[in-house]
Amino acid sequence: MTRQTLLQARHLRVRRGGAQVLEVPALDLRAGEVLALMGPNGAGKTTLMLTLAGLLPPTAGELSFRGTQLHSHADRQAFRRRITMVFQDPLLFDATVAQNIASGLKLRGVPAAERQARVADWARRLGLGDLLNRSARQLSGGEAQRTALARAFVLNPDILFLDEPFSSLDAATREGLIGDLGDLLAQTGTTAVLSTHDQGEAARLAHRLAVMQQGRIVQMGGLREVMNHPEDPFVAAFVGMETLLKGQVVRCHEGLLSLRPRKGPGDREVVAVGEAQPGQTILVGVRPEHVFLSLHTDNTSSARNAFPGTVTKVIPQGPFFKVELDCGFFLVAYVTAQSLSELGLAPGRRVVAAFKATAVHVIRKGGPDAEL
Amino acid sequence: MDLIWEGLRQALELLLRLDPEVLQITLLSLKVSGIATLLSVVLGLGLALGVALNEFPGKRLVIALMNTGMGLPPVVVGLFVTVLLWRNGPLGFLGILYTPLAIILAQSVIATPIIAGLGLAALQHLPPGLRLQILSLGATRSQMIWLLLREARLPLLAAVMAGFGGVISEVGASIMVGGNLKGSTRVLTTATVMETSRGNFEIAFALSFILLVLAFTVNAVLTHLQQRSRPR
Secondary structure, X not given: OOOOEEEXXXXXXXXXXXXXXXXXXXXXXXXXXXXXXXXXXXXXXXXXXHHHOOOOOOOEEEEEEOOEEOOOHHHHHHHHOOEEEEOOOOOOOOOEHHHHHHHHHHHOOOOHHHHHHHHHHHHHHOOOHHHOOOEHHHOOHHHHHHHHHHHHHOOOOOEEEEEOOOOOOOHHHHHXXXXXXXXXXXXXXXXXXXXXXXXXXXXXXXXXXXXXXXXXXXXXXXXXXXXXXXXXXXXHHHOOOOEEEXXXXXXXXXXXXXXXXOOOOOOOOEXXXXXXXXXXXXXXXXOHHHOEEEOOOOOOOOOOEEEEEEEEEEEEEOOEEEEEEEOOOEEEXXXXXXXXXXXXXXXXXXXXXXXXXXXXXXXXXXXXXXXX | OHHHHHHHHHHHHHHHOOOHHHXXXXXXXXXXXXXXXXXXXXXXXXXXXXXXXXXOOOHHHHHHHHHHHOOOOHHHHHHXXXXXXXXXXXXXXXXXXXXXXXXXXXXXXXXHHHHHHHHHHHHHOOOOOHXXXXXXXXXXXXXXXXXXXXXXXHHHHHHHHHHHHHHHOOOHHHHHHHOOOOOOOOOHHHHHHHHHHOOOHHHXXXXXXXXXXXXXXXXXXXXXXXXXXXXX
């Protein structure tokens, strides 16, 4: 099924102070999808978002909304009344919660009676029903961002732009709000563009992912596709594929290839699903949540890859622990607190790390001696 | 001390029996400084908005000039406006020297940079993303400007109060361009200077007292406006 394209960008360029800060040849936003823009600070996420939202005129390029090009100031003004944006800071007005939620409706000339009903509805849906008469200055960070979201959703926008909306919140508040936002986006079928540098946030909210670096989109595709099949080491690292292995293909048979990591003892071979020529240098990646740790080699396991190794570092990471291993090559695994204590994981501990051949993703292939 | 009490007593007496001359002087002060403040609000806020909302080369220089203008000595303004309005001066043909209009002009020159400078600071103090947030809520340019002014209303009204306070209390420019002419350009400050120099301290105190009450009343009204629409 091909969904209608809502917003189409072509040959977008933004220059600032003589330097090119954005270059996006093509971007299509389809009705009903949530597109996440990921990238480090300064990658151009906000610039792209402001350009797409008609808030920053591009130096060059075209923007079309529902097939109509946005040329003039008046076009952009009309377009801005079809969309809205939520920023990292809630940017509430010095007024009550109700007045804040109503502000966009008022600017768009919605009659007072209708305004009131819609404000009440969205305040309730974001859990702000009891705070309507509270001054926005007295809200907690989470409440303030909920008010900002209510102010946006109440407009029933064709496109909702969310510029790192959770970055200023504490972890617990963020969790709750991401969950609620996901529900609201699904219920309303709102088309959205979300910028974030958190892969977990993107994974929970987005259908498609665009990874940005230095003003360009380096990879764009379905969420799982980009997460599991990053096209280059930068994207791989950014979407959380923490183990990257470079090595030479020693064998390839019936869709399974064996790779000898460049670092580490010569007898270790990593088996991956894929096709390559023996002798070819390739780069593969393994997501940490696909690596399982045990104390002994488990012969009943279906995992084709099992390597003894030593724990070098244990790093708490939210609900998980990130375990770094030396298996002759560097390997990262995520374990739960329970596994951590059951296996007695601590630096120096000997364990076996196992992962399936399907968990190894070929990122890039080179020639026989190619530098990757 | 006796002098002060006598001044207060006389002031009350002058006020209570609505002495026509004092009443005329008081109303003229209010009118002249009120109009000058209004003019300065329009010019000063326009200037502040223009500088706050646009990027242009030399912006910092303009801001520095505005801030310098906040400290313009009234006598210097008085001198320049006098020369400007002098019979053979560039604006001499207007024939408004030694009229209330000349005082309004001079006081506007004093208050405009005050309101522009403090107004610009008020606008620049707003969160940098607020303008884009307002536009993304669907505002037209004029709606955006209105919302920005409303968001900065506390410091902006403080700027208006500073502007009004600057002109209602100044004497140098008023006396130079107005001439302290009885019945036409005599305002509270110039009358106070004159009575003091004549040794009529009681009347001078009375006029000063009226000036303070006037300043307080106007600022109380502005303060009420300032604090009114703040949700608690």
